[in-house]
Amino acid sequence: xxxxxxxxxxxxxxxxxxxxxxxxxxxxxxxxxxxxxxxxxxxxxxxxxxxxxxxxxxxxxxxxxxxxxxxxxxxxxxxxxxxxxxxxxxxxxxxxxxxxxxxxxxxxxxxxxxxxxxxxxxxxxxxxxxxxxxxxxxxxxxxxxxxxxxxxxxxxxxxxxxxxxxxxxxxxxxxxxxxxxxxxxxxxxxxxxxxxxxxxxxxxxxxxxxxxxxxxxxxxxxxxxxxxxxxxxxxxxxxxxxxxxxxxxxxxxxxxxxxxxxxxxxxxxxxxxxxxxxxxxxxxxxxxxxxxxxxxxxxxxxxxxxxxxxxxxxxxxxxxxxxxxxxxxxxxxxxxxxxxxxxxxxxxxxxxxxxxxxxxxxxxxxxxxxxxxxxxxxxxxxxxxxxxxxxxxxxxxxxxxxxxxxxxxxxxxxxxxxxxxxxxxxxxxxxxxxxxxxxxxxxxxxxxxxxxxxxxxxxxxxxxxxxxxxxxxxxxxxxxxxxxxxxxxxxxxx
Numbered sequence: 158x159x160x161x162x163x164x165x166x167x168x169x170x171x172x173x174x175x176x177x178x179x180x181x182x183x184x185x186x187x188x189x190x191x192x193x194x195x196x197x198x199x200x201x202x203x204x205x206x207x208x209x210x211x212x213x214x215x216x217x218x219x220x221x222x223x224x225x226x227x228x229x230x231x232x233x234x235x236x237x238x239x240x241x242x243x244x245x246x247x248x249x250x251x252x253x254x255x256x257x258x259x260x261x262x263x264x265x266x267x268x269x270x271x272x273x274x275x276x277x278x279x280x281x282x283x284x285x286x287x288x289x290x291x292x293x294x295x296x297x298x299x300x301x302x303x304x305x306x307x308x309x310x311x312x313x314x315x316x317x318x319x320x321x322x323x324x325x326x327x328x329x330x331x332x333x334x335x336x337x338x339x340x341x342x343x344x345x346x347x348x349x350x351x352x353x354x355x356x357x358x359x360x361x362x363x364x365x366x367x368x369x370x371x372x373x374x375x376x377x378x379x380x381x382x383x384x385x386x387x388x389x390x391x392x393x394x395x396x397x398x399x400x401x402x403x404x405x406x407x408x409x410x411x412x413x414x415x416x417x418x419x420x421x422x423x424x425x426x427x428x429x430x431x432x433x434x435x436x437x438x439x440x441x442x443x444x445x446x447x448x449x450x451x452x453x454x455x456x457x458x459x460x461x462x463x464x465x466x467x468x469x470x471x472x473x474x475x476x477x478x479x480x481x482x483x484x485x486x487x488x489x490x491x492x493x494x495x496x497x498x499x500x501x502x503x504x505x506x507x508x509x510x511x512x513x514x515x516x517x518x519x520x521x522x523x524x525x526x527x528x529x530x531x532x533x534x535x536x537x538x539x540x541x542x543x544x545x546x547x548x549x550x551x552x553x554x555x556x557x558x559x560x561x562x563x564x565x566x567x568x569x570x571x572x573x574x575x576x577x578x579x580x581x582x583x584x585x586x587x588x589x590x591x592x593x594x595x596x597x598x599x600x601x602x603x604x605x606x607x608x609x610x611x612x613x614x615x616x617x618x619x620x621x622x623x624x625x626x627x628x629x630x631x632x633x634x635x636x637x638x639x640x641x642x643x644x645x646x647x648x649x650x651x
């Protein structure tokens with residue numbers, strides 16, 4: 158064959174294949190996908206056809222396999238069924254209508270009702286929060302449930318592991334869930350889980366990526382929840398993982414990075430709701446449905462002592478993640494931002510919002526609200542940090558105040574406070590990953606005293622942070638802002 162003809166034939170075939178791939182992508186990718194995400198995938202496939210197609214085949218589905226989604230729907234139905242007729246919110250008549258509607262939305266999506274009669278405190282001390290959890294485990298009489306994105310045995314967490322060991326020796330049932338990929342990749346992971354076996358903890362991986370054992374889904378879909386429940390009486394949840402403040406990472410230690418967290422300790426009927434999230438994950442990962450009458454796993458909400466003081470809190474647990482048909486946490490945040498009348502203060506270590514979230518934040522500012530955003534001065538994840546920076550100009554233009562928590566700390570706390578009496582705290586960042594790809598748990602709290610305590614935490618952040626101004630941002634070099642824009646584009650590949 159003529160070499161020129163052969164070369165031309167190869168090019169023609171390659172162009173035809175590329176055209177076929179692009180046409181197929183145009184038909185498949187936009188289906189039930191946000192326009193920005195669809196456009197990002199299409200650009201990746203058009204300009205990097207082979208790499209783009211491979212990436213799409215590996216991480217193109219933002220949902221779990223059908224069987225797992227059906228199981229989540231069944232579990233949500235079980236939770237809702239057990240909550241039928243349960244009304245532990247005696248002050249409904251005093252609620253604004255929009256708040257009643259919001260709690261209905263949360264219950265429809267996650268199956269968990271709002272309950273009153275709760276108390277809660279905030280813990281911002283890293284080691285102090287781990288020690289507080291260990292102290293509660295030392296009081297356990299029936300069961301301890303532990304669930305973390307990252308679990309590691311080190312000097313910071315050793316007391317926690319000792320408390321679990323002592324609880325097992327007393328005859329207490331201790332169950333633990335850990336995200337597979339995230340916990341496996343930290344230092345001395347094998348030793349950590351060998352220790353759990355040694356001390357007699359019942360444990361399981363969450364979202365394991367083990368294709369040769371028939372356990373596989375999109376590998377970057379993760380369970381990002383962090384919670385502890387002791388006897389159904391006391392619960393903890395927030396942003397903190399069960400690991401040293403440096404995450405035992407050589408690069409973090411070299412940079413001197415330290416994580417700053419916020420955890421809430423709660424008592425009251427809401428602990429039953431937190432426990433329900435743990436039990437749903439336990440069922441999903443182990444296939445074991447623990448009986449309702451098993452006192453070593455459950456405490457019904459109606460049997461929990463209610464706080465009847467004027468400062469008692471109304472709380473609702475909102476689970477979210479790729480097992481659900483919609484982004485439960487995103488809808489919660491949007492509803493709160495649009496309902497806010499005075500102020501909205503956001504703390505998120507990874508702030509990469511979608512269009513809906515950006516409109517909600519900027520609209521709040523344009524309505525005359527005091528809108529503030531707390532982020533870290535430096536980042537531990539380069540692409541995410543640059544994607545986050547790409548939103549600063551749009552926020553500053555409308556008057557959002559941006560405070561940067563100083564290095565070498567990573568402000569990893571995740572919370573939102575609205576007006577004088579509403580707040581959310583939990584594991585969810587305000588980013589596309591937390592909205593669509595991670596299992597998260599959020600706690601909606603209505604109560605002036607709790608929000609006052611959160612305001613004190615925010616005041617502490619503000620006192621040591623530097624405020625980023627529009628004038629300062631406009632002096633950023635083009636090389637940095639160009640990189641920010643590229644990172645923003647790739648962040649949409651959900």
